[in-house]
Amino acid sequence: xxxxxxxxxxxxxxxxxxxxxxxxxxxxxxxxxxxxxxxxxxxxxxxxxxxxxxxxxxxxxxxxxxxxxxxxxxxxxxxxxxxxxxxxxxxxxxxxxxxxxxxxxxxxxxxxxxxxxxxxxxxxxxxxxxxxxxxxxxxxxxxxxxxxxxx
Amino acid sequence: xxxxxxxxxxxxxxxxxxxxxxxxxxxxxxxxxxxxxxxxxxxxxxxxxxxxxxxxxxxxxxxxxxxxxxxxxxxxxxxxxxxxxxxxxxxxxxxxxxxxxxxxxxxxxxxxxxxxxxxxxxxxxxxxxxxxxxxxxxxxxxxxxxxxxxx
DNA sequence: CAAATTAACCCACATTTACCCACAATTCCC
DNA sequence: GGGAATTGTGGGTAAATGTGGGTTAATTTG
Numbered sequence: 033x034x035x036x037x038x039x040x041x042x043x044x045x046x047x048x049x050x051x052x053x054x055x056x057x058x059x060x061x062x063x064x065x066x067x068x069x070x071x072x073x074x075x076x077x078x079x080x081x082x083x084x085x086x087x088x089x090x091x092x093x094x095x096x097x098x099x100x101x102x103x104x105x106x107x108x109x110x111x112x113x114x115x116x117x118x119x120x121x122x123x124x125x126x127x128x129x130x131x132x133x134x135x136x137x138x139x140x141x142x143x144x145x146x147x148x149x150x151x152x153x154x155x156x157x158x159x160x161x162x163x164x165x166x167x168x169x170x171x172x173x174x175x176x177x178x179x180x181x182x183x
Numbered sequence: 184x185x186x187x188x189x190x191x192x193x194x195x196x197x198x199x200x201x202x203x204x205x206x207x208x209x210x211x212x213x214x215x216x217x218x219x220x221x222x223x224x225x226x227x228x229x230x231x232x233x234x235x236x237x238x239x240x241x242x243x244x245x246x247x248x249x250x251x252x253x254x255x256x257x258x259x260x261x262x263x264x265x266x267x268x269x270x271x272x273x274x275x276x277x278x279x280x281x282x283x284x285x286x287x288x289x290x291x292x293x294x295x296x297x298x299x300x301x302x303x304x305x306x307x308x309x310x311x312x313x314x315x316x317x318x319x320x321x322x323x324x325x326x327x328x329x330x331x332x333x334x
Numbered sequence: 335c336a337a338a339t340t341a342a343c344c345c346a347c348a349t350t351t352a353c354c355c356a357c358a359a360t361t362c363c364c
Numbered sequence: 365g366g367g368a369a370t371t372g373t374g375g376g377t378a379a380a381t382g383t384g385g386g387t388t389a390a391t392t393t394g
Contacts, residue, residue, distance in 0.1 A: 192373085196374090272371090272373090274372090274373095
């Protein structure tokens with residue numbers, strides 16, 4: 033599915049052009065209908081094809097709303113989820129509240145992550161990446177499957 | 184599969200010519216479709232035939248994204264993985280973000296590594312090789328399998 | 335209800351990329 | 365050593381992409 037880094041500029045209206053290489057896939061898979069929400073761990077956005085999102089939302093909703101942690105996730109994820117669709121030029125208008133959450137100004141980065149994308153401000157992405165690179169792959173906290181993965 | 188060291192020059196557009204001896208193999212095995220990503224330990228790139236990469240991506244994606252170590256690997260590896268295909272002259276255009284990561288300017292080295300290639304800047308490769316050679320083969324930290332390996 | 339602001343849609347231009355062709359250099363073979 | 369074929373290199377051009385803005389429709393606010 034989706035992968036790769038894409039440096040993108042937001043225009044004055046807060047629109048981002050989806051790189052052309054993803055457009056056909058997005059059009060076929062979900063008729064250009066996407067859902068954006070926030071990442072609860074990092075100050076970045078998540079961008080799902082509509083069908084993918086609906087599966088995830090169904091799973092989240094199925095959880096017990098008496099558990100505070102569940103309630104938190106429900107409010108954050110479902111509460112911020114916004115339907116978006118590509119305009120005739122293959123662009124998305126990112127709503128102001130989401131842009132503010134992720135501190136997106138002009139230079140942003142679109143990161144392919146398999147079934148979804150992540151949207152970062154360029155500065156924040158580069159800083160986070162440096163942190164990740166500085167962390168050694170200390171095998172201690174890695175799951176068993178990952179320790180045995182041969183690249 | 185792939186082996187050997189190949190000094191290559193990038194041209195002004197950031198393209199690298201795949202040495203002719205690999206071209207037929209690459210064409211047959213994956214129709215010239217390759218995937219480049221970063222190495223998380225060293226400032227170099229990894230270059231996989233498409234099919235090889237997809238197996239790896241599937242394994243990484245299957246892991247829980249609530250584990251921070253997993254999330255880190257997903258962002259670094261899948262996030263940087265970029266589809267490339269050979270042009271009519273057997274060349275690959277390496278995207279700017281990947282070239283910057285590995286500090287590739289003109290002189291680079293393509294290293295055959297079995298199921299994949301590694302791409303290094305020449306300077307960095309020579310320096311790293313010197314470090315490797317300087318390290319004594321103190322057998323202490325070698326895994327059992329390696330101690331019993333007969334060359 | 336009117337006015338103003340925001341969002342959606344469309345068109346046009348500038349830039350970049352991908353593709354192609356031609357030449358230079360090297361290697362291989364005779 | 366000379367010639368031919370293959371490989372490496374460079375760049376030009378057409379097409380596709382990114383970018384900006386203008387106009388109309390819709391929604392909100394006073």
